Amino acid sequence: MQNPNILLGKLTVKNLIEICKNYKIEDYSGLRKKAIIDLIIETLTEDELNIILEENKLIDKKEISKERKVKNTNKDNIADDEDLLNILKETTLFKQLMNEAQKQNEADLKTLFEKNKVSDKEKKIEIVLSGQYKEALDLLLEADASELHPILVGPPGIGKTTLCRYYAQMRSDLTGNHSFEWITFDESTKPAHLIGSFNPSITIQKGFNFESFNPGPLLKTMLKGGVFLANEINRATEYTQNSLLEPLEERTFAVPHLGRIKASSGFFFIGSMNPSELVGTHRLGEALKDRFNVWIELDYPEKQTEMKIIEQNNPHYKIDESILEKIYLIINRTRNHHQIQIPASLRSGIAMARLSGLLKLKYPHQNPNQILRKVAKNVLIGAINPKPGVKVNDIATNIISQIIGTA
Structure with missing residues (x-):
């Protein structure tokens, strides 16, 4: 809307005096036109000014309606934000976070580090053991009992790492040996990250001995007879891959300056890798490939299993079964879409479920399908990788x- 000063300036002094009389504005006598306009604007409310402008056909009624709508929307947004904060404060998750925050504010970093340090005996890992995951777990157990080296192969985000961690925990419950280490490989991973390295300052003082040596995760599990997970092993360079040949074949490892060590009884090496066609992966060398005796293929889980996994990973914000199924259908549709190179993973389904559950609390009267439509797009934009020339927004x-409809 234009400046009220300009709009009222289109009226005559007689009109302005009439307005003053109608709204019982005094002290206008003897004032010039501009001063009368200023007096009217200072005295009247915005709604009263709009009525005057509308009656004198200085402004369109639609413009006033539009302006009011914008202001009401802004008020609603502020109210929505306040409502959301109040809703969040009442959830179990945020009550827990607020309690933790109060404790952490009173603690120093060293105390927090010790408090949050992950112990060898982790908190019980909860997973859905059905379908391919139960079969994979059985194969891990059989490979371990046969002193063979298994490798899990499958796309990102299907739970390969979680399954291996679950197996290591289950094994530690049986044997009492809690030694479990894992490292996620990439191009920067060097053999020293696996075997360990010497501390320069201590080495200068005391020479090359075990006191100046920092053992790496692979060496630790070999000495303790524990479980080692080489996660995403085909992202490592051939140089690093070759450093694994000796421990896999001979169950020994040569430590520079200290000698060659052999693995204790119970040492179990597990590998995991993404499909070779993914960006950032290297070809697994034939020599290393030959050392893995049990190949466990995992794919995206079947419908009921995936829905259970999504539900299990959304403990704080419950959603209806119908919305859960639509989340699965959206995720699954990305996996057989002809314009998508890399589809959405299980993590995307979990993200949709959590956001949908939270927004259901914020907007209890809103259609759940409308909520899902909004959050699904926000998740899919970063979760899928389309083929060249295709816009991710259009596919999403x-x-x-297709799944929810356009209404």
Whole structure:
């Protein structure tokens, strides 16, 4: 809307005096036109000014309506934000976070570090053991009992690492040996990250001995007879891959300056890798490939299993079964879409479920499908990788419309 000063300036002095009389504005006598306008604007409310402008046909009624709508929307947004904060404060998750925050504010970093340090005996890992995951767990157990080296192969985000951690925990409950180490490989991973390295300052003082040596995760599990997980092993360079040949074949490892060590009884090496066609992966060398005796293929889980996993990973914000199924259908649709190179993983489904559950608390009267339509797009934009020349927004919108509809 234009400046009220300009709009009222289009009226005559007689009109302005009439307005003053109608709204019982005094002290206008003897004032010039501009001063009368200033007096009217200072005295009247915004709504009263709008009525005057509308009656004198200085402003369109639609413009006033639009302006009011914008202001009401802004008020609603502020109210929504306040409502959301109040809702969050009442959830179990945020009550827990607020209690933790109060304790952490009173603690120093060293205390917090000790408090949050992950122990050898982790908190019980909860997983869905059905379908391919139960079969994979059985194969890990059989490979371990046969002193063979298994490797899990499958796309990102299907739970390979979680399954291995679960197996290591289950094994530690049986044997009492809690030694479990794992490292996620990439191009920067060097053999020293696996075997360990010497501390320069201590080495200068005391020479090359065990006191100046910092053992790496692979060496630790070999000495303790524990479980070592080489996560995403095909992202490592051939140089690093070759350093694994000796421990896999001979169950020994040569430590420079200290000698060659052999693995204790119970040492179990597990590998995991992504499909070779993914960006950032290297070809697994034939020599290393030959050392893995049990190949466990994992794919995206079947419908009921995936829905159980999504539900299990959304403990704080419950959603309806129908919305859970639609989340699965959206995620699954990305996996057989002809314009998508890399589809959405299980993590995307979990993200949709958590956001949908939270927004259901914020907007209890809103259609759950409308909520899902909004959050699904926000998740899919970063979760899928389309083929060249295809816009990710277009694919996401198309898939969501197919599953939920456009209404």
